[in-house]
Amino acid sequence: MIEAKRLQIVVCIKQVPDAKSVRFDKETGTLVRESAAAVINPYDLHALEAGFGLREKLGGEITVISMGPPQAMDALREAVSMGADNAVLLSDRAFAGADTLATTRVLAAAINRLPGFDLVLCGKLTVDGDTAQVGPGLACRLNIPSITCVNHIDLEKEAMLLTRTYDDGQDVVKVKLPVLLTVNKSLNTPRLPSFKGKMRAKSLQIPVWGCAELGLEPAETGLAGSPTRVIKTEVVSFEAKKEMLTGTVQEQVNALLERLKAHGMA
Amino acid sequence: MTQKNTGIWVWCETHENAMTSVSRELLSEASRLALKRGTVTCALIFGSDIALLAKEAVSFGADRVYLVDHPALSSFNDDIFTAILTDLARQYRPEIILAGATDRGLAFIPRVATSLETGLTANCIGLDIREEDGVLLQTRPAWEGNLMATIVCAEQKPQMATVRPGVLKVSEPDHLRQGEVISVECNQEWLTTNIEIISSSRSINTGSSNLAEAEAVVCIGRGIGSGKNLEMAKEVAALLHAEIGATRPITDEGLLDKALQIGQTGVNITPRLYIGFGVSGAMPHVIGIKNAEVIVAVNKDPKAPIFEMSTYGLVADVNEVLPAMLKALKGEG
Ligand SMILES: Cc1cc2nc3c(=O)[nH]c(=O)nc-3n(C[C@H](O)[C@H](O)[C@H](O)COP(=O)(O)OP(=O)(O)OC[C@H]3O[C@@H](n4cnc5c(N)ncnc54)[C@H](O)[C@@H]3O)c2cc1C
Numbered sequence: 001m002i003e004a005k006r007l008q009i010v011v012c013i014k015q016v017p018d019a020k021s022v023r024f025d026k027e028t029g030t031l032v033r034e035s036a037a038a039v040i041n042p043y044d045l046h047a048l049e050a051g052f053g054l055r056e057k058l059g060g061e062i063t064v065i066s067m068g069p070p071q072a073m074d075a076l077r078e079a080v081s082m083g084a085d086n087a088v089l090l091s092d093r094a095f096a097g098a099d100t101l102a103t104t105r106v107l108a109a110a111i112n113r114l115p116g117f118d119l120v121l122c123g124k125l126t127v128d129g130d131t132a133q134v135g136p137g138l139a140c141r142l143n144i145p146s147i148t149c150v151n152h153i154d155l156e157k158e159a160m161l162l163t164r165t166y167d168d169g170q171d172v173v174k175v176k177l178p179v180l181l182t183v184n185k186s187l188n189t190p191r192l193p194s195f196k197g198k199m200r201a202k203s204l205q206i207p208v209w210g211c212a213e214l215g216l217e218p219a220e221t222g223l224a225g226s227p228t229r230v231i232k233t234e235v236v237s238f239e240a241k242k243e244m245l246t247g248t249v250q251e252q253v254n255a256l257l258e259r260l261k262a263h264g265m266a
Numbered sequence: 267m268t269q270k271n272t273g274i275w276v277w278c279e280t281h282e283n284a285m286t287s288v289s290r291e292l293l294s295e296a297s298r299l300a301l302k303r304g305t306v307t308c309a310l311i312f313g314s315d316i317a318l319l320a321k322e323a324v325s326f327g328a329d330r331v332y333l334v335d336h337p338a339l340s341s342f343n344d345d346i347f348t349a350i351l352t353d354l355a356r357q358y359r360p361e362i363i364l365a366g367a368t369d370r371g372l373a374f375i376p377r378v379a380t381s382l383e384t385g386l387t388a389n390c391i392g393l394d395i396r397e398e399d400g401v402l403l404q405t406r407p408a409w410e411g412n413l414m415a416t417i418v419c420a421e422q423k424p425q426m427a428t429v430r431p432g433v434l435k436v437s438e439p440d441h442l443r444q445g446e447v448i449s450v451e452c453n454q455e456w457l458t459t460n461i462e463i464i465s466s467s468r469s470i471n472t473g474s475s476n477l478a479e480a481e482a483v484v485c486i487g488r489g490i491g492s493g494k495n496l497e498m499a500k501e502v503a504a505l506l507h508a509e510i511g512a513t514r515p516i517t518d519e520g521l522l523d524k525a526l527q528i529g530q531t532g533v534n535i536t537p538r539l540y541i542g543f544g545v546s547g548a549m550p551h552v553i554g555i556k557n558a559e560v561i562v563a564v565n566k567d568p569k570a571p572i573f574e575m576s577t578y579g580l581v582a583d584v585n586e587v588l589p590a591m592l593k594a595l596k597g598e599g
C-alpha cells in the first residue's frame with residue numbers, strides 16, 4: 001500500500017520568537033523583544049525533514065501549513081526553500097488568542113480542504129507554547145491515530161514501523177496510514193535551504209485561508225473559540241531566608257557545614 | 267435538563283502493575299481539592315492484572331476506583347486509552363480530569379479533551395479550586411518559565427489538566443480508608459485500533475525517579491568547569507548521601523544523563539537539601555527546585571539570581587570550594 005502510493009504529506013509548522021532575540025525584564029515582568037526575529041519552531045524542522053525523507057523514498061508531495069499572523073508567511077517560505085512543494089497560511093484576525101482546542105479546529109479545517117492526506121507531521125512541542133497538545137488534538141479531529149515522540153521511522157509493505165521514546169522507555173509500534181506523527185529532535189538532522197529552493201520560495205504563490213475559506217464561524221476560532229483563559233500572570237519570586245556566608249573559602253565551607261549539621265543534614 | 271458534572275478524576279498511570287509516583291501525587295492533590303469542593307475523588311486505572319492497585323488508590327485518597335482490567339491493556343495504546351477515558355467521561359460526567367504530564371499522558375489526554383470539546387492545560391505545577399463555583403485554578407509556567415500563568419476553563423466541563431510529576435505533595439497513605447471499587451467491563455469497541463504495539467521496553471534506569479524523591483541533591487551547573495570538579499562534586503554528593511542532578515546545559519552537552527536534568531523540562535525535585543555548584547539560577551531551572559527545604563548556592567558571581575532564593579549563599583569559586591568541602595566532610599579540615 002505505502003509502496004505504490006505517492007504520499008500526500010502535511011507538515012504543521014509554527015513560527016516562534018527566536019529565543020536569542022528575547023530578554024525577560026524582571027522589573028516589569030514583560031518579555032522584551034530585542035528584535036522581531038522569529039524562527040520555525042525547532043521541532044517542526046525535524047517534522048519537515050521527516051517529510052522530505054519519506055518523499056525521497058516513496059514519492060509524493062509535501063504541503064506545509066501554519067496558523068499565525070501574516071508574518072508567519074516567512075516561516076512558510078523558509079519551509080518551501082528547504083523543499084516543501086506547497087504551502088498555505090491560515091491567517092485571520094479572528095484566529096488571534098487561540099488555545100490548542102481552537103488551533104486544532106483551524107488546522108483540521110485546512111487539512112480537510114486539501115485534496116487528501118496520508119500523513120500529518122508535527123513537532124513534539126512548540127518552544128513557546130510548550131503544550132505538546134496540538135498534534136494529538138488535531139489527530140482526534142481528523143479521526144486518525146496519533147503517535148507522539150517518534151524518533152525512528154521504518155517503512156514496511158503495508159505500514160510504518162515507528163520507535164517512540166517515553167520519559168521512561170520506548171515502544172515500537174506498527175501503524176497503517178493515515179496517521180499523525182509528532183517527532184523528536186533525535187529523529188533526523190534538518191537540511192538547510194537550497195539555492196533552487198530559495199528561488200522557488202520567492203516566486204511561489206502561497207494562499208491565505210481565513211474563516212471564509214475554511215467555512216468556520218469566527219466564534220469557533222481564536223480567543224472566542226477557546227475554552228481556556230489566562231486570568232492572571234505573575235512574576236515568579238521565591239522567598240528565602242537568605243544568608244550570605246562570609247570569610248575565606250574555608251571559613252564559608254565550615255560555616256555551611258555547621259548550619260547543615262544544625263538542620264540534621266550533614 | 268443536563269445533569270451536573272461532579273467528581274474529580276485522576277487517570278492513574280501504572281508501571282509493571284504498580285502506580286507511578288505522579289499518580290499518587292495527583293490522587294493526594296485531588297482529594298484535597300475534593301474536600302474543598304465537597305465532592306468525590308475517583309481513580310481511573312486501565313491495565314492488565316491491576317485489581318490490587320485499587321486498594322493503593324484508595325489509600326492515597328480515591329473514594330471510588332474505576333478499574334478497566336483486560337489483557338489488551340497491558341501496554342499503553344493511544345487509541346484504546348483515548349476511547350476508554352472519553353467514553354467513561356461521557357457516561358459519568360466528571361467535573362475535573364487530571365493526569366500526569368508524562369509522555370503517555372501527553373500522548374492521549376489531548377485527544378480525550380478534543381473529543382469532549384473541552385479545554386486542557388498542559389504541564390501545570392499548581393492546582394487550586396474556587397470554592398464558590400468549582401473553577402479549577404491551573405498554574406503553569408509561561409514565557410519560558412519567567413512568568414506563572416493561572417488558567418481556567420470556566421464554561422466547559424470537564425475541566426482538564428496535566429500536571430508535572432514531582433511538584434505536588436504526596437499524602438501519607440491511609441491503609442484503613444474505605445472506597446468503592448467499580449470493575450468496568452472492557453467494551454470490545456474500545457479495543458478497535460490501527461496501532462499495534464510490537465515491543466515495549468521501560469528502562470529500569472531509575473535515575474530520574476531517585477532524583478525526584480531524593481532527600482538531598484547536588485546540582486551541577488555550567489560553572490563546574492572541569493571533569494575533575496565533576497568527580498569531586500560526585501564525591502561530595504556521596505558523602506552527603508545526595509543524588510546528582512544537573513542544569514540543562516550540562517545534560518545538553520552530554521556531561522551527565524538527560525534523566526538528571528532538573529527544572530521545567532526535566533525533573534522537579536523536593537529534597538530537604540539542594541546544593542548548586544556553578545548554577546546561575548535561571549527561572550526554568552529554579553522552578554524545579556523551589557520546593558527544596560534548604561537551598562545552598564556556590565557561585566563566584568555575587569549577582570547570580572540563584573542567591574535571591576538560596577538559604578545559604580557562598581560567593582566563591584567552585585575550584586576552591588570543592589576541595590575544601592571534601593576535606594571538611596572527610597574530617598580532615
Ligand atoms: C523552554 C526552556 C526550558 C528550559 N528548561 C530547563 C530545565 O528544565 N532545567 C534547566 O536547568 N535549564 C532549563 N533551561 C535553560 C535555562 O534557561 C538556563 O539556560 C540554564 O538553567 C542555565 O544553566 P546553568 O546555571 O548551569 O548555566 P549558566 O546560566 O551559564 O550559569 C553558570 C553559572 O556558573 C557560575 N560560575 C562560572 N564559573 C564558576 C566558578 N569557577 N565557580 C563558581 N561559579 C562559577 C557563573 O557565575 C554562572 O552564574 C530551559 C530554557 C528554556 C528556554
Ligand SMILES: Nc1ncnc2c1ncn2[C@@H]1O[C@H](COP(=O)(O)O)[C@@H](O)[C@H]1O
Nearest residue numbers: 012067122123125126129131132133134
Ligand atoms: N499555529 C500553528 N500552526 C501550525 N502548526 C502548529 C501550530 N501550533 C502548533 N502546531 C503544531 O503542533 C505542534 C505542537 O505544538 P504545541 O501543542 O503548541 O506544543 C507543533 O510542533 C506544530 O507542529
